[in-house]
Amino acid sequence: MTATTVERPAPAPPTGGAPMIDRAEGWRRRGPLLPALIFTIIVTQIPFLLTLYYSLQSWNLVRPGSQSFVWFQNYVDVFADSQFRGVALNTVIMTLGSVLIAVVLGLLLALLLNRRFFGRGVVRTLLITPFLITPVAAALLWRTVLLDPTLGLVNFVLSPFGADGTEWISEYPLASVMAALVWQWTPFMMLLLLAGLQSQPTDQLEAARVDGASSWSIFRELTLPHLRRFIELGVVLGTIYLVNTFDTVYMMTQGGPGTASANLPFYIYQRAFLGFDIGQSAAMGVVVVVLTLIAASFALRLLFRTFSGEEEAA
Amino acid sequence: MAEVVFDQASRIYTPGATPAVDGLDLTVTDGELVVLVGPSGSGKSTALRMLAGLEPIDAGSVRIDGRDVVDVPSKDRDIAMVFQNYALYPSKTVAENMAFPLKMRGMDKEERGRRVRQAAELLGLTEYLDRKPKALSGGQRQRVAMGRAIVREPRVFLMDEPLSNLDAKMRVQTRSQIAELQNRLAVTTVYVTHDQVEAMTMGDRVAVLADGKLQQYATPSELYDRPINAFVAGFIGSPAMNLLELPRSSGGVTLGGVEIPLPRDVADAAGSRDRLTVGIRPEDWTLESTEADAGSVIKAVVDVVEELGSESYLYAHLADDTSTSIVVRGPGRVQVRFGDPIAVRPNSDALHVFDVETGARLP
């Protein structure tokens, strides 16, 4: 529809009945949106444009004065960089893996918490804590207290099973990071899905019970479809946040060994701050944005389709 | 106090499609309670909202006290509206809810308090003034909504199905309260409902709408006694009027093998039509003895008996035409049961005759 008039075509009839929601009203309604919009544009697009600008240059801080325009050479280099590809793969695994595991775990926990049992509130409080802890602190916790080969709790607990002395961080870097991420994000998914479960109309469930459906059928046929929106939202939001994970990687493994557990943000950081290659790192950043945008727009259009359907029905 | 005029008013959502309200012509005189009634989708709510300023007027005009309100926003039209779901502000007390419109007009606290207390007394809400809506019953909330409208002392009251959310008993009670209140305050009121019983009991005049068009606008008794078309005939009255498509015979029409004579003027208006839609209200049948001879009574077999205490309604199908059903009003303690035969005869001066295609009344 057009930008200004909100809902109707220009009136044709002789009395020229002016629409109740006319141009001025349209602007008045959009007005409150502007401060937030303008603020966001300034704060986010300027850096983005500058990043684009830098990505077109060959600029290494170690070699001052060598700044020059190389246009798309950086991008070519980026895609030719085998490490980049490996890191990209890491990112996909780390992100999707963590998100999916967190969603599944979150779902199980939500189902659990949806039942009444003694001290349910306390358990919920305990369960949401990981999400509230500073990622830096959490990463540290995992690295030292839990996963340290000699002094960590995990090895202590597993020592009867002969896992004594496993160097989690160096032998399973990606898994270690993912464990920390899942620990932190499961509560978020759990809360989201719990909210979804609680918003399900109970008379639906009662009717199904009366119709003789088993708990599993009810879950599969009624609850899961109802939760779909929530799951989708959790996946989209989780992905957006997790793709950008930096703190955890930085604190736990520094991306290592080598780049085994590096994800794209960390790799970019390495290039920019440790390698001082501004041009390349900027190019990588742009690539990440584009890829994320593409992936997310599919997901979000899907999400919106489900939403708008609901809105119109409501 | 004001006169409300709809002058060829229309609401067209998408050009080319059927209008939601199609050229409505309606005049509500000062102090009158007019009911807009019709099935869902008939445009009655839309028309009301056009008057309220919640829907734009795409064609024609709407005038309050002679003034065209097409460019006037809702708050300046000096109207008050009661919504079906009452639309009470949940975070405010009853008193605050009722005072809100006055506050918006900059009325001072004293005056506001006075008006609120007055209205509360009128509606029996005085002890609830400090409660919030969620602590009230449906009936009480409804009264608060009315109170909020009354304090405004507006020119026109608008009510959009205000009784729909009440249980049956509450509905009957509140119905008469509203009617009495309106009488006392003598404010022009436009009332929308889908319930024709409400319409008939409350309205000074009733406008029947269907598919966006006005069907008939008259007093309840006129609507009942002289419906202008088959739709109105079938809509007004409960149980609904029997509408039967019958073949012409020399003296009138035939039903169940019996000839029913038509009055002179009707027969003339009917002209050469070979089929007519004939309407007979349930109470316009006479129950005859089943022994009477075949030629003079119509035989039918009972399907359902509804006993209401003061009267009963018999739903039956014709003995020789099982696809045709009729409804007959019977006495309170009727002895008939499912499957029993009955014999009926229509009152020939209580017939309503309509053209089969157009539904228009003949004459």
Add this chain to the structure above:
Amino acid sequence: MAVTTSTPADARDTAGAGAEPTPRRRRGRGANVWLGVVAWIIGIAFFFPVLWMVLTSFKTEADAYTPTPKIIFEPTLEQYEGVFSSGIGPYLANSVGATVLSTLLVLLLAVPAAFALSLRPVKKTQDVLFFFISTKMLPVVAAIVPIYVVVNEIGALDNIWTLVVLYTGMNLPIAVWMMRSFFLEVPGELLEQASIDGAPLWRTLREIVLPIVSPGIFATALICVIFAWNEFFFAVNLTAANAGTVPVFLVGFITSEGLYWAQLSAAATLAALPVVIAGWVAQNKLVQGLSFGAVK
């Protein structure tokens, strides 16, 4: 959409109460007890690392740094003393400042924006929402150099207002999304009635709509606080001694203190404490918020 507590299990219980024979009912309750046990086990397991961290913070270094974890020990506050004497104070203040200010700013901007976006769902709305979310797709890491350059140019390095602005930009998209879904919950009739009653838009917003969406505002604010307080990357790169926040302190602490686990634990506990308490206190609002926030 009330947050109900009745569940399929409960429905079964009550439905079965009169008609079903007793064994069935008992089985239902028994299942719940087992579930409770499982839930408690999982809850404690999840929480355990945090618990351990807190415990460790009260140990001496010797007690903390042992191959066999000690559960019985003599608690001491020396670690906390050490942390405070290392100057966590200003960092705490900065974190509070940056978090509170940015959250307020976010609410100030997001609430009207979300209101506008919920009034008339037009196709533009989807585009705007999508735009907001898309701003979160640029890895902050990639943009840090330009941001650094710009901030430096305007002389705002090591300045808490820089953080406030950046955190606001960071949280605004989510806030708008969440608040919008709360606004969508408000029945349209209330707005119509208010307009008939003669209330101008801003008045309607303030007196009628805001009280209804206040749990949503609360939940949104909480999410913003969590993300702002825990933010590390911007803080570590754009601040130094003056405007450093708690996560920065924590990391700096580590580099200099190396492997002193107990003191590390104390620092980490302090770093996490405010938000954890806030989250615990407000978790009901959070769940309530998420149930119609961020979802519709």
